[in-house]
Amino acid sequence: MNIWNDKGHFINGVWTGAMGGTSVENPADRSTVATISAGTTTEVNAAVAAAKAALAGWMATSVAERAAVLAKVGAMLEERQDDFAKAITLEVGMPLKLAKMIQVGLPLQSFQNTARIADAFPFERKVGNSTVIQEAVGVVAAITPWNYPLHQIAAKVAPALAAGCTVVLKPADLAPLNALLLADLFEAAGAPAGIFNVVTGPGAKIGLHLATHPDVDMISFTGSTKTGAMLAREAASQIKRISLELGGKSAAVVLEDADLAKAVKATVNACFLNSGQTCSALTRLIVPQARKDEAVEIAREATRAFVLGNPLDPATRLGPVISHKQREGIRHLIQTAQNEGGTLVTGGADAPEGLDGGYYVKPTIFADVSPDATLAQEEVFGPVLAILTARDDDDAVAIANNSRYGLSGSVWAGSEERATAAARRIRTGQIEINGGRFNALAPFGGFKQSGYGRELGEFGIEEFVETKSLQF
Ligand code: ADP
Numbered sequence: 001m002n003i004w005n006d007k008g009h010f011i012n013g014v015w016t017g018a019m020g021g022t023s024v025e026n027p028a029d030r031s032t033v034a035t036i037s038a039g040t041t042t043e044v045n046a047a048v049a050a051a052k053a054a055l056a057g058w059m060a061t062s063v064a065e066r067a068a069v070l071a072k073v074g075a076m077l078e079e080r081q082d083d084f085a086k087a088i089t090l091e092v093g094m095p096l097k098l099a100k101m102i103q104v105g106l107p108l109q110s111f112q113n114t115a116r117i118a119d120a121f122p123f124e125r126k127v128g129n130s131t132v133i134q135e136a137v138g139v140v141a142a143i144t145p146w147n148y149p150l151h152q153i154a155a156k157v158a159p160a161l162a163a164g165c166t167v168v169l170k171p172a173d174l175a176p177l178n179a180l181l182l183a184d185l186f187e188a189a190g191a192p193a194g195i196f197n198v199v200t201g202p203g204a205k206i207g208l209h210l211a212t213h214p215d216v217d218m219i220s221f222t223g224s225t226k227t228g229a230m231l232a233r234e235a236a237s238q239i240k241r242i243s244l245e246l247g248g249k250s251a252a253v254v255l256e257d258a259d260l261a262k263a264v265k266a267t268v269n270a271c272f273l274n275s276g277q278t279c280s281a282l283t284r285l286i287v288p289q290a291r292k293d294e295a296v297e298i299a300r301e302a303t304r305a306f307v308l309g310n311p312l313d314p315a316t317r318l319g320p321v322i323s324h325k326q327r328e329g330i331r332h333l334i335q336t337a338q339n340e341g342g343t344l345v346t347g348g349a350d351a352p353e354g355l356d357g358g359y360y361v362k363p364t365i366f367a368d369v370s371p372d373a374t375l376a377q378e379e380v381f382g383p384v385l386a387i388l389t390a391r392d393d394d395d396a397v398a399i400a401n402n403s404r405y406g407l408s409g410s411v412w413a414g415s416e417e418r419a420t421a422a423a424r425r426i427r428t429g430q431i432e433i434n435g436g437r438f439n440a441l442a443p444f445g446g447f448k449q450s451g452y453g454r455e456l457g458e459f460g461i462e463e464f465v466e467t468k469s470l471q472f
Contacts, residue, residue, distance in 0.1 A: 028319060036176055054194030072190075074108060076185045077108050089312060094274050094311055121162070121461050137163070139168065149175040159460035174323060176200045225247045245451050263410075264302065300365065321359050330381070345367050364383060376403075419433045
């Protein structure tokens, strides 16, 4: 099934440049979904030149004009959401219904929300005898990963454009089709040429060339901590702005008076979502020592609902992981957890039966994981949950904070007050209290090695402005 006809790269409002060179693989059966262009530095240079040339004109437009472009793209995305969901299911492997709801639903909100709130952003304000202007930071290099590919793109592109920036996007090599489909929407929407450009190809070559290009004013990166750290070093040498959304090892903290069944089920669901390939996934479940056995049983039972299978099959709750390399890494960490004395509750490293064609991993849970064990410290990016125990609230908070990451988390308690008191002491960018819902207008980003910078809503626009004072 070929779902994309290669047209090259989207540069300066037209499709151009080298074609072919890379296949996009369906992780469910290893078939080729499409063939796309493996870009070169020539295309990156052309895209940056286009973004630079378009900058002054785009910055000079009114907020309302910029919001109108975003609203139009949002409306077109809504119309074509089934096509986008299908493409993302084929390239990422997330079950179709979930892909439509999350992989397309969230980016839709980013375009619609940003179009709606841009007008209220304080692009200009009076401070004494000064007019303080928050203007576009300039040309933005957006480098994005494959796990929620369109969400991560929209969370950068919509606010950057709202702020008056122009963008060159280098999407993930493993899941680039949604980015190309998005470029189609910008073309059909009649967006000004050069404000949004897409160049596809390998990260280490063209991603790096893009990020370090002297005409790029800011890098907005989502991906691994290793690549993020390397890009931060590169950015430092040019005093270039960079925002980083990196890994996580987020904890669900369940205090002793919490509704244990509700908390454990919600954590299992959050851990296994998208086969565990979620940077904010709750991958450590911290329960009171006295309630461990009960928690393990609830978790084991909840895992039964995660039926592995082809993501196009409506009965499937858990699709494959993205690639052979990813699966091998996950299996290795499962093996390590066993070697380090974790008790295997369900799942395991061996391949699930009858699913040889794709990169499937059994939903896996370990109990008796020590807070310093590899499984409690390393991001797995696969469907693997570690259950840990704590003596009391202080101990639970200390274990949650025993991580070099600080992206997300949740706290469950009998009262909102008790949960909030613990949440205030946990060093992460967002925390759900007793199952609080994801809020697409709330700032999203990390503490510690989960990165810096915030995305979404008003805070997302703030990432892409530079401040200037005019004195009168
Ligand atoms: P992941 O494991 O989530 O793929 P990566 O950090 O490897 O995380 O990739 C995230 C994005 O960064 C992808 O678009 C990838 O192509 C790109 N990338 C990978 N290596 C580099 C690099 N050396 N320089 C710039 N971008 C890179």
